[in-house]
Amino acid sequence: MPADNRRPEVHLRVLVPEDAGWVATMDRKSATSMARPIGFVEDRLHEELEAGAWANDTRFGWAIIIDGATAGFALVVDGDGRDAEVLLRIGPKARGRGAGREVLRHLADHHFSASPELLRLTGRAHEHNVPMQRVFNAAGFRMEARYRDSFPQGDGTAASEWGYALTRADWEAGRHRSPESGYDLHGLSFELEETIEGAEPTGLLVKFLQEGRRVIGRYTADHQLDGEAAGILSGDVLRYRFVHTAEDGTHVEEVLGRGRARLQRREDGRLEIVDKWSDERGAHGQQVLLQRVTGG
Ligand SMILES: CC(C)(COP(=O)(O)OP(=O)(O)OC[C@H]1O[C@@H](n2cnc3c(N)ncnc32)[C@H](O)[C@@H]1OP(=O)(O)O)[C@@H](O)C(=O)NCCC(=O)NCCS
DSSP states (O other): OOSSSSOOOEEEEEOOGGGHHHHHHHHHHTOBTTBOOOOOOHHHHHHHHHTTTTBSSSEEEEEEEETTEEEEEEEEEESSSSEEEEEEEEOGGGTTSSHHHHHHHHHHHHHHHHOTTOOEEEEEEETTOHHHHHHHHHTTOEEEEEEEEEEEOTTSOEEEEEEEEEEHHHHHTTGGGSSOOSOOOTTOEEEEEEEEESOOOTTOEEEEEEETTEEEEEEEETTEEEEEEEEEEETTEEEEEEEEEEEETTEEEEEEEEEEEEEEEOTTSOEEEEEEEEETTSOEEEEEEEEOOOOO
């Protein structure tokens, strides 16, 4: 959810040697545990930029300008002429206002038209990097791979990454700019706001994953365990099947059912889900769920 409703003005320009200082600083400031610093050092980067090392067929460096001020950088690294990988770093203050997706759209327009042999613009996101996953989705990229244990972490373990791509055909079809292609529940959590009808699932918390129109909701409540709902989102309506384990004192039972949920956005920007469900035991109900706002 955008922190404010105004979409920022986003421009890209090619990095020049004078950018080396702020890019090296931004590299450190914008890094997270899910996106490590590239490792830019000011003097060396200055020399590389002077030598044209970040504006050639294999490597391209872009300054991201948001509302007139430098706010981050993007790198496009060409693997073999047909695939080029995008890396994105936006400073903490400028995040969450829609700049990320706009940068990907500009990059696609530039690189697909400038390099006729380029077939795919690719990118990777740490499996828990929800903002970057939402950015890829919003800019028409499709998730097409999961690289297991590909991201070494500070504690000695390795995380997985998801691989995304926008193909030349996607770009030609305008997928990267298609008007918000409906709702994106990916990575969002919802809590019970109101029970209109039927039993009240106190403590209900649902966390969604979404890929295209396919939606999975994982949920628990005080007396419901291991809940899993899967469905298809069509416009603002999600039709789904669900299964969970219901606990009532010592009685434990597996419950299956189906439902129809309608999505809408509240004035404060949060999403609301009006959910009607029925189960195979003959019970039914209606409830309202509200998006939980996180720090991000
Ligand atoms: C990832 C990054 C580039 C995104 O840029 P951005 O300008 O914030 O992107 P956008 O505003 O277009 O989209 C971010 C989305 O994630 C959402 N988001 C942010 N934090 C979130 C969280 N903790 N949980 C769920 N959603 C979250 C935002 O609300 C927004 O969602 P929307 O689709 O409802 O608008 C930026 O956060 C960044 O540079 N992060 C650090 C480096 C990094 O992770 N790079 C990616 C690896 S290549």
